[in-house]
Amino acid sequence: MAEELKAGCARPTSEIPIEKEVSIQIEKPTKQEAKMIRVGKKAPDFTAPAYHKGKFINVTLSDYLGKWVVLCFYPGDFTFV
Amino acid sequence: MSVDSMFVHKMWNDHELSKMVEGGIPYPMLSDGGGKIGTLYGIYDDEAGIETRGRFIIDPDGNVQGFEVLTPPVGRNVEESIRQIQAFQLVRNSKGTEATPSGWKPGKMTLKPGPALVGKVWEVWKTKMAFDK
Numbered sequence: 773m774a775e776e777l778k779a780g781c782a783r784p785t786s787e788i789p790i791e792k793e794v795s796i797q798i799e800k801p802t803k804q805e806a807k808m809i810r811v812g813k814k815a816p817d818f819t820a821p822a823y824h825k826g827k828f829i830n831v832t833l834s835d836y837l838g839k840w841v842v843l844c845f846y847p848g849d850f851t852f853v
Numbered sequence: 854m855s856v857d858s859m860f861v862h863k864m865w866n867d868h869e870l871s872k873m874v875e876g877g878i879p880y881p882m883l884s885d886g887g888g889k890i891g892t893l894y895g896i897y898d899d900e901a902g903i904e905t906r907g908r909f910i911i912d913p914d915g916n917v918q919g920f921e922v923l924t925p926p927v928g929r930n931v932e933e934s935i936r937q938i939q940a941f942q943l944v945r946n947s948k949g950t951e952a953t954p955s956g957w958k959p960g961k962m963t964l965k966p967g968p969a970l971v972g973k974v975w976e977v978w979k980t981k982m983a984f985d986k
Contacts, residue, residue, distance in 0.1 A: 774881070783858050785886050788893060809895055811919060815911045818890045820854065822881035823862040831881045834915065840938060841911040844929075845885075845896050845904035849857040849865040853906075853928040 774829040777821060784821035784828075815843070854883035854890065855904055896922050910938055912945065956983035 777784060807816070819832040833841070857865075862882035871877040883890075888904060891897030896907030906923040918941045923929065940953040943963065951963040954974075964970060964978065 777859075783860075783886060784884070786884065786890050788889060807893070809909070809917055809920060811917055813917060814915055815909060815917045816890075816893045817915075818893065820883040820885055820890060821859045822883045823859040823866060824881040825877065825879070828859050828863075829881065831883055833911075836911075837915050838913045840913060840942070841909075842934065842938070843854065843894075843907075843909040843911060845854050845891055845894070845907040847901075847903040847905065847925040848855050849861045850869065851925070853926060 774822075774824070774831055774835065777828040777830055784830075786818055786820035788816070788818050815841075854885050856885055856888055856891070856902065858886060859884045908934060910934070910941060912941065954978050954982065956985050958985065961985060 809815075815833060817832070817834045819830055822829050822831045824831075833843070855862075859882070862884060866877045866882065885891055885904065888897035888899065888902070891904040891907070892899070894907055894909065896905045897903075898905050903925070905925060906921075906927070906929060908921045908929060909917055910919045912918050919937055921929070921934075936958060939959050940957055943953060943959075944951060947963075950965060952966050954962070954964050957963065961982070962977065964974065970977075
Protein backbone atom coordinates (compact mmCIF):
# COMPACT_ATOMS: atom_id res chain seq x y z
CA MET A 773 0.00 0.00 0.00
CA ALA A 774 2.48 2.65 1.11
CA GLU A 775 5.87 2.92 -0.52
CA GLU A 776 8.81 3.68 1.71
CA LEU A 777 10.64 6.92 1.06
CA LYS A 778 14.37 7.44 1.03
CA ALA A 779 15.26 10.12 3.53
CA GLY A 780 17.21 12.61 1.45
CA CYS A 781 18.03 16.24 2.00
CA ALA A 782 15.00 17.58 0.17
CA ARG A 783 11.88 17.96 2.24
CA PRO A 784 9.19 15.81 0.61
CA THR A 785 5.94 17.52 -0.24
CA SER A 786 2.39 16.40 -0.75
CA GLU A 787 0.75 15.90 -4.11
CA ILE A 788 -2.77 16.38 -5.33
CA PRO A 789 -3.72 14.60 -8.54
CA ILE A 790 -4.41 17.15 -11.25
CA GLU A 791 -7.88 16.75 -12.61
CA LYS A 792 -8.15 16.58 -16.37
CA GLU A 793 -9.28 19.89 -17.71
CA VAL A 794 -12.42 19.98 -19.73
CA SER A 795 -11.14 20.95 -23.16
CA ILE A 796 -14.03 23.08 -24.38
CA GLN A 797 -16.15 25.15 -22.09
CA ILE A 798 -18.98 27.08 -23.59
CA GLU A 799 -19.69 29.25 -20.59
CA LYS A 800 -16.90 30.75 -18.62
CA PRO A 801 -17.41 30.49 -14.90
CA THR A 802 -17.90 34.00 -13.55
CA LYS A 803 -15.60 33.44 -10.62
CA GLN A 804 -13.21 30.77 -9.55
CA GLU A 805 -15.16 28.21 -7.63
CA ALA A 806 -13.64 27.07 -4.41
CA LYS A 807 -14.44 23.41 -4.04
CA MET A 808 -16.30 22.75 -0.85
CA ILE A 809 -16.23 19.51 1.04
CA ARG A 810 -19.74 18.10 1.12
CA VAL A 811 -21.01 15.20 3.12
CA GLY A 812 -22.00 12.26 0.94
CA LYS A 813 -19.54 13.40 -1.76
CA LYS A 814 -16.06 12.13 -2.63
CA ALA A 815 -13.17 13.07 -0.37
CA PRO A 816 -10.49 14.76 -2.54
CA ASP A 817 -7.59 12.39 -3.18
CA PHE A 818 -4.01 13.27 -2.25
CA THR A 819 -0.60 11.78 -1.64
CA ALA A 820 1.43 12.98 1.33
CA PRO A 821 4.74 12.02 2.92
CA ALA A 822 4.37 10.54 6.37
CA TYR A 823 6.16 9.09 9.34
CA HIS A 824 4.83 5.69 10.39
CA LYS A 825 6.35 3.31 12.93
CA GLY A 826 9.97 4.20 12.32
CA LYS A 827 9.70 4.62 8.54
CA PHE A 828 9.13 7.44 6.11
CA ILE A 829 6.39 6.51 3.64
CA ASN A 830 4.08 8.03 1.04
CA VAL A 831 0.40 7.81 1.90
CA THR A 832 -2.30 8.02 -0.78
CA LEU A 833 -5.87 8.40 0.43
CA SER A 834 -7.36 6.29 -2.39
CA ASP A 835 -5.22 3.32 -1.27
CA TYR A 836 -7.58 3.12 1.70
CA LEU A 837 -10.73 2.50 -0.36
CA GLY A 838 -12.60 -0.36 1.31
CA LYS A 839 -11.72 0.90 4.78
CA TRP A 840 -13.10 3.56 7.06
CA VAL A 841 -10.68 6.49 7.34
CA VAL A 842 -10.47 9.26 9.92
CA LEU A 843 -8.46 12.16 8.52
CA CYS A 844 -7.38 14.61 11.22
CA PHE A 845 -5.70 17.96 10.74
CA TYR A 846 -4.07 19.78 13.65
CA PRO A 847 -2.21 23.08 14.06
CA GLY A 848 1.27 21.74 14.68
CA ASP A 849 3.61 19.24 16.27
CA PHE A 850 4.56 19.96 19.88
CA THR A 851 1.42 21.99 20.45
CA PHE A 852 -0.58 21.52 23.60
CA VAL A 853 -4.17 20.51 22.91
CA MET B 854 -1.81 15.73 9.28
CA SER B 855 -0.12 19.07 9.87
CA VAL B 856 2.20 21.42 7.98
CA ASP B 857 5.20 20.00 9.87
CA SER B 858 7.67 17.84 7.94
CA MET B 859 7.77 14.08 8.43
CA PHE B 860 11.10 14.61 10.18
CA VAL B 861 9.48 16.78 12.84
CA HIS B 862 6.69 14.19 13.13
CA LYS B 863 9.37 11.60 13.91
CA MET B 864 10.89 13.79 16.62
CA TRP B 865 7.52 14.55 18.17
CA ASN B 866 6.57 10.87 18.16
CA ASP B 867 9.90 9.62 19.47
CA HIS B 868 10.46 12.28 22.12
CA GLU B 869 6.99 13.04 23.41
CA LEU B 870 4.04 11.06 22.00
CA SER B 871 5.69 7.69 22.61
CA LYS B 872 5.70 8.66 26.30
CA MET B 873 1.91 9.06 26.16
CA VAL B 874 1.06 6.13 23.87
CA GLU B 875 2.92 2.88 24.34
CA GLY B 876 4.81 1.99 21.17
CA GLY B 877 4.23 5.45 19.69
CA ILE B 878 1.55 6.65 17.31
CA PRO B 879 0.11 3.59 15.52
CA TYR B 880 -1.14 5.39 12.39
CA PRO B 881 0.71 7.41 9.73
CA MET B 882 1.52 11.02 10.66
CA LEU B 883 1.08 12.93 7.41
CA SER B 884 2.92 16.04 6.31
CA ASP B 885 1.23 18.84 4.38
CA GLY B 886 3.91 21.49 3.83
CA GLY B 887 2.32 24.67 2.50
CA GLY B 888 -1.14 23.47 3.46
CA LYS B 889 -2.11 22.30 -0.04
CA ILE B 890 -4.22 19.42 1.19
CA GLY B 891 -5.62 21.50 4.04
CA THR B 892 -6.67 24.11 1.48
CA LEU B 893 -8.36 21.39 -0.59
CA TYR B 894 -10.29 20.35 2.51
CA GLY B 895 -11.11 23.94 3.46
CA ILE B 896 -9.41 23.92 6.87
CA TYR B 897 -6.05 25.62 6.14
CA ASP B 898 -5.62 29.02 7.82
CA ASP B 899 -3.40 30.84 5.32
CA GLU B 900 -2.97 33.87 7.60
CA ALA B 901 -1.50 31.80 10.43
CA GLY B 902 0.07 29.22 8.11
CA ILE B 903 -1.44 26.31 10.03
CA GLU B 904 -4.16 23.71 9.69
CA THR B 905 -7.17 24.18 11.94
CA ARG B 906 -8.61 21.15 13.73
CA GLY B 907 -10.47 19.51 10.86
CA ARG B 908 -11.64 15.93 11.27
CA PHE B 909 -13.17 14.01 8.36
CA ILE B 910 -14.85 10.59 8.47
CA ILE B 911 -14.46 8.89 5.08
CA ASP B 912 -16.38 5.70 4.26
CA PRO B 913 -15.08 2.64 2.33
CA ASP B 914 -16.31 4.17 -0.96
CA GLY B 915 -14.17 7.28 -0.36
CA ASN B 916 -17.14 9.50 0.45
CA VAL B 917 -17.08 12.03 3.28
CA GLN B 918 -19.76 11.06 5.79
CA GLY B 919 -19.07 13.74 8.38
CA PHE B 920 -16.65 16.45 9.37
CA GLU B 921 -15.93 18.79 12.25
CA VAL B 922 -13.65 21.82 12.33
CA LEU B 923 -12.47 23.54 15.51
CA THR B 924 -10.19 26.51 16.11
CA PRO B 925 -6.82 25.54 17.58
CA PRO B 926 -7.36 26.13 21.35
CA VAL B 927 -10.14 23.55 21.74
CA GLY B 928 -9.37 19.84 21.49
CA ARG B 929 -11.58 17.18 19.97
CA ASN B 930 -13.78 14.62 21.68
CA VAL B 931 -12.44 11.32 20.40
CA GLU B 932 -15.35 9.36 21.91
CA GLU B 933 -17.80 11.38 19.86
CA SER B 934 -15.84 10.70 16.68
CA ILE B 935 -15.91 6.96 17.46
CA ARG B 936 -19.64 7.11 18.20
CA GLN B 937 -20.25 8.76 14.83
CA ILE B 938 -18.21 6.11 13.01
CA GLN B 939 -20.21 3.37 14.78
CA ALA B 940 -23.44 5.08 13.74
CA PHE B 941 -22.33 5.47 10.10
CA GLN B 942 -21.26 1.81 10.05
CA LEU B 943 -24.62 0.69 11.43
CA VAL B 944 -26.52 2.71 8.83
CA ARG B 945 -24.28 1.40 6.05
CA ASN B 946 -24.65 -2.23 7.18
CA SER B 947 -28.43 -1.81 7.32
CA LYS B 948 -28.33 -0.52 3.71
CA GLY B 949 -30.26 2.54 4.76
CA THR B 950 -33.12 0.69 6.48
CA GLU B 951 -32.06 2.01 9.90
CA ALA B 952 -31.20 5.48 11.17
CA THR B 953 -29.66 6.55 14.45
CA PRO B 954 -31.60 9.23 16.33
CA SER B 955 -30.03 12.01 18.41
CA GLY B 956 -28.16 10.63 21.40
CA TRP B 957 -27.78 7.16 19.84
CA LYS B 958 -25.03 4.92 21.13
CA PRO B 959 -24.21 1.29 20.23
CA GLY B 960 -26.94 -0.98 21.60
CA LYS B 961 -29.54 1.78 21.77
CA MET B 962 -32.71 1.93 19.72
CA THR B 963 -32.55 2.84 16.04
CA LEU B 964 -35.32 4.20 13.86
CA LYS B 965 -36.70 2.41 10.78
CA PRO B 966 -37.56 5.23 8.39
CA GLY B 967 -40.70 4.65 6.34
CA PRO B 968 -44.30 5.74 5.93
CA ALA B 969 -45.30 4.11 9.24
CA LEU B 970 -42.87 6.30 11.18
CA VAL B 971 -44.08 9.65 9.85
CA GLY B 972 -45.58 11.61 12.73
CA LYS B 973 -44.88 8.70 15.10
CA VAL B 974 -41.31 9.38 16.16
CA TRP B 975 -42.63 10.91 19.41
CA GLU B 976 -44.06 7.50 20.33
CA VAL B 977 -40.71 5.69 20.14
CA TRP B 978 -38.14 8.40 20.81
CA LYS B 979 -38.20 10.57 23.92
CA THR B 980 -36.34 13.85 24.37
CA LYS B 981 -34.40 12.51 27.35
CA MET B 982 -32.85 9.91 25.01
CA ALA B 983 -30.80 12.72 23.49
CA PHE B 984 -28.94 12.86 26.80
CA ASP B 985 -28.62 9.11 27.44
CA LYS B 986 -25.36 8.07 29.06
